[in-house]
Amino acid sequence: MLSVLRIRNISAPNSACSALRRAYTTPAPKWNTTIGLELHVQLSAKQKLFSPASAKWDDPANSNIDLPGRFLALDGTVQPTSAFDRKHYFYADQPLGYQITQSARPIGRGGQIELGSADGLSYTRRVRIHQLQLEQDTAKSIHNVYPGYVLSDLNRAGVALVEIVSEADMCTADEAAHYVRRMQTLLRHIGVSNCNMEEGSLRCDVNVSVFRDGDDPLSGTRCELKNLNSLKVIRGAIEAESARQIAVIESGQTVGQETRGYDARTNTTFLQRSKETAPDYRYMPEPDIPPVRVTEAWVDAVRNAMPELPDRLLARVTEHYGLLRDEVETMMGEPGCIALFEAVMATGKHDAKRVASWITSEIFGQLAYRNQKLADSQLTPQLLDDILDALANSQVTSAQAKQLLIELMDGDKRKVGELIEAHGWRVMDDQSELRNIIAVLLEKHPNEIADYRAGNKRRMNFFVGKVMGATKGQAKPQDFLDSKPE
Numbered sequence: 001m002l003s004v005l006r007i008r009n010i011s012a013p014n015s016a017c018s019a020l021r022r023a024y025t026t027p028a029p030k031w032n033t034t035i036g037l038e039l040h041v042q043l044s045a046k047q048k049l050f051s052p053a054s055a056k057w058d059d060p061a062n063s064n065i066d067l068p069g070r071f072l073a074l075d076g077t078v079q080p081t082s083a084f085d086r087k088h089y090f091y092a093d094q095p096l097g098y099q100i101t102q103s104a105r106p107i108g109r110g111g112q113i114e115l116g117s118a119d120g121l122s123y124t125r126r127v128r129i130h131q132l133q134l135e136q137d138t139a140k141s142i143h144n145v146y147p148g149y150v151l152s153d154l155n156r157a158g159v160a161l162v163e164i165v166s167e168a169d170m171c172t173a174d175e176a177a178h179y180v181r182r183m184q185t186l187l188r189h190i191g192v193s194n195c196n197m198e199e200g201s202l203r204c205d206v207n208v209s210v211f212r213d214g215d216d217p218l219s220g221t222r223c224e225l226k227n228l229n230s231l232k233v234i235r236g237a238i239e240a241e242s243a244r245q246i247a248v249i250e251s252g253q254t255v256g257q258e259t260r261g262y263d264a265r266t267n268t269t270f271l272q273r274s275k276e277t278a279p280d281y282r283y284m285p286e287p288d289i290p291p292v293r294v295t296e297a298w299v300d301a302v303r304n305a306m307p308e309l310p311d312r313l314l315a316r317v318t319e320h321y322g323l324l325r326d327e328v329e330t331m332m333g334e335p336g337c338i339a340l341f342e343a344v345m346a347t348g349k350h351d352a353k354r355v356a357s358w359i360t361s362e363i364f365g366q367l368a369y370r371n372q373k374l375a376d377s378q379l380t381p382q383l384l385d386d387i388l389d390a391l392a393n394s395q396v397t398s399a400q401a402k403q404l405l406i407e408l409m410d411g412d413k414r415k416v417g418e419l420i421e422a423h424g425w426r427v428m429d430d431q432s433e434l435r436n437i438i439a440v441l442l443e444k445h446p447n448e449i450a451d452y453r454a455g456n457k458r459r460m461n462f463f464v465g466k467v468m469g470a471t472k473g474q475a476k477p478q479d480f481l482d483s484k485p486e
Contacts, residue, residue: 030213033242034220035176036168039183040137040161040203043192049100049136049160071132072306073190074164076111078299084134084286092152093138101135101163103283107292108132111164113186118311118325119178127179128167135161140200168207173238177231180204188335189310194373197229204228208241210249220245221255224275225262237262241269313338321345321352330360334367336374343381350388358388362402366409383408386416400425441466 071078083105086098111129115121137159142151170176184195184202195202206228209220225241228234240262245255257275262268308316310332317328317338331337337359344355363384367374387408391401400420407419414422441463442449452459 031210031242031246032213032217033171033238034168034209034211034217034222035170035172035238036166036207036222037170037176037179038205038207038224039164039180040205041183041187041193041195042201043160043162044194045160048158049134071108071111071162071164072299072303073186073309074111074113074129074132076108076129076132078108078294079106080296081105081291081293082107082134083291084289085283086286087135088282088284089280091138092150093141093157095139095152095154095157099136099138100286100289102133105291106131106133106165107162113166113179113182115175115178115182118314119182121175121178125169125171125175127169127175130165130167132162132164135163137161173235173242176206176238177235180231180234185310185332189313189332190307191335194335200229204234206234206238206241208238208245209255210242210245221257222275223255223257223269224259225269226259226272228262233262233264236264236267237269240267244269317342321356323352323356327356327360330364331356334364334374337363340374340379340381340384344385344388347385349385350392355384355388358384362405366405370409377409378411379405379409383416390416390420396420396425438463438467 082102084100085103087101087103088098090097109129109131111132113127113129114124115127116124137156139157140153140155142153145151170179180202187193188195193201197204204227206225207222208225209222211217211220223241223245225237228237241260248255259272259275260269261272263270314325314328314332317323318325328338331341341355341359344350345352363374363379366372367377370377387401387404390396390404391398396404400423403423403425404416404419408416412419419425445463445466448459448462452463
């Protein structure tokens with residue numbers, strides 16, 4: 001089973017990059033940038049690629065070891081036959097001394113990501129996909145625990161990667177960040193990964209080179225920036241490395257092909273090692289794994305099972321329900337939220353704006369407080385429908401409806417109606433009783449009434465609070481505001 005998706009670029013720059021200039025700290029805007037990315041995305045799978053060991057990366061270190069042992073969403077083409085190779089190198093993160101990968105015969109070719117106005121760009125940029133290939137992940141290297149030592153956690157070693165190799169069609173740091181965000185949204189939506197950069201399930205390396213106006217875009221020397229863990233860091237690293245390369249060239253020196261790190265505190269890149277080239281890896285066909293052959297019928301079955309893709313879903317939901325684009329994008333950011341929204345809307349009882357607001361504010365707030373995903377909560381469309389029904393039918397106040405949500409997400413198994421009765425939350429609808437309570441409060445607070453009549457309209461909040469306290473939150477403010485002191 002697949003466990004990690006890895007997305008990379010090759011140096012086949014789009015000539016359109018020359019037309020879009022990128023000025024950094026240099027005095028004249030005569031430089032252009034060629035950018036490509038490697039996204040390492042951990043997929044939602046239980047086992048490693050060629051091993052029965054668990055792919056769970058966050059278990060105790062070195063507990064998941066067995067050393068011997070949806071590309072269609074990008075509009076790509078699955079190859080009928082693919083094959084594996086051994087990529088040889090010696091490093092602590094690769095205990096076998098080689099990596100099983102695909103080089104000459106990958107599993108997929110083609111595809112693209114389209115950037116444009118939806119990403120805040122005033123132009124369109126098509127980032128083409130060159131190929132997709134399967135390979136094993138490496139161990140996780142842990143630095144700065146013991147001075148002079150690098151620790152290795154082998155749980156990740158052997159976990160499957162799908163490496164998507166893009167053409168180097170990006171020309172600015174913003175384009176690169178938008179590309180990562182779009183891929184993150186797409187991969188989350190089709191259910192292959194949670195793509196959380198902070199936990200390492202989405203890892204990003206960036207390839208950067210610069211060239212002058214009029215020069216061949218291939219003339220620049222590519223440097224790879226490793227382990228960039230946020231969109232902000234990606235932007236900063238690209239700009240810092242571009243500025244460094246420009247300064248090196250303008251000083252009369254030559255940019256070396258290197259692997260570099262980025263220090264966000266100083267906004268500089270630093271040398272890690274000289275960049276290896278393909279011959280250094282001594283590729284050879286993997287002798288223990290036969291070629292993989294897939295049928296057109298299987299590809300068609302996968303294609304037919306694909307969910308509605310993000311761009312189409314965004315356009316449909318925005319138009320059909322009359323929501324703002326930002327509202328829909330926010331719901332799309334949490335897997336399962338659009339399905340929850342549409343299931344509640346299918347009842348035909350609720351306003352789309354109110355349902356979307358409850359999801360993006362109240363429900364998202366509770367998920368964040370619990371550090372929980374919607375899929376891991378017990379909230380269902382029926383429960384949300386029941387809460388909104390109780391609120392719309394004046395059975396509970398807004399504050400009580402929010403408390404219902406908290407109780408249900410805390411794990412209470414009772415129905416909404418049962419919770420309302422158990423807590424005595426049903427809204428007071430006896431207007432005669434309410435008027436009597438208000439009359440008593442007004443008699444007790446003559447000074448506040450005088451203050452209100454003197455022009456201090458904030459005193460109304462005082463009386464609202466007193467009524468809500470006297471009714472234990474069971475009164476609706478709109479029911480008694482007409483009784484304000486005059």
